[in-house]
Amino acid sequence: MADDGGLSKFQRRMAAIPVAARAAVQPALVKGAEEIATLQRGLAPRDEGDLIDSIEVTGPGQNTPPYSQPGGAMVVPENMAAITVGNTNVRYPHLQEFGTTNHPAQPFFWPGFRLGRKRALNRIKRAVGKAIREAK
Numbered sequence: 664m665a666d667d668g669g670l671s672k673f674q675r676r677m678a679a680i681p682v683a684a685r686a687a688v689q690p691a692l693v694k695g696a697e698e699i700a701t702l703q704r705g706l707a708p709r710d711e712g713d714l715i716d717s718i719e720v721t722g723p724g725q726n727t728p729p730y731s732q733p734g735g736a737m738v739v740p741e742n743m744a745a746i747t748v749g750n751t752n753v754r755y756p757h758l759q760e761f762g763t764t765n766h767p768a769q770p771f772f773w774p775g776f777r778l779g780r781k782r783a784l785n786r787i788k789r790a791v792g793k794a795i796r797e798a799k
Contacts, residue, residue, distance in 0.1 A: 679798040687794035688742060688787055689723060695783025696720040696744035703746070703775030708759065717753040721745045732756045732772075748772055 700720050707715045721727045721739050729736040731747035739745045748756040762768030 676798055680795050683794040683798040684791045685742060687790045691787045691790035692742070692744040693720065693722050695779070695786050696746050699776055699779035699783060700746050702779045703748070703771055706771035706775050708769050708771065713753050714748065714756060714759060717750045717756070718746070718748045719750075721747065730754050732760075746776070 697720050700718050704715050704718050707718065709715070717728075717731075719728060719731070722744055723739055723741050725739055727734065727737050727739065727745055727747045728750040730751055730753075731749045734745075734747070737745075756772065758766065760768065760770050760772050
């Protein structure tokens with residue numbers, strides 16, 4: 664066998680990176696989403712607690728609750744986690760977030776997202792970087 668200067672080893676490693684990165688990013692995605700959802704629950708108005716209880720994290724390949732905001736029921740794609748608020752019993756999260764003419768806005772969803780986004784992104788980047796370094 665001729666010496667290829669390490670090309671075959673490099674090609675094997677490059678082929679392993681996407682598989683390793685996808686596998687390593689799943690827990691980081693869900694954990695980051697859970698942290699953001701916790702922030703959102705802390706910012707949500709405290710009435711009966713229905714709104715707070717309707718904030719859910721949906722992992723890859725799972726269905727989001729029906730009537731959830733933003734987007735309604737959908738299957739979460741691979742390499743993604745979704746944070747939704749609302750369900751069949753709680754259909755007013757968008758009114759709470761943005762307000763109406765008779766009710767002032769009490770934002771909780773997007774401020775919570777903005778507070779936790781950087782930390783979640785850093786966790787995901789670390790997980791992908793670690794998977795790339797360890798891919799052989």
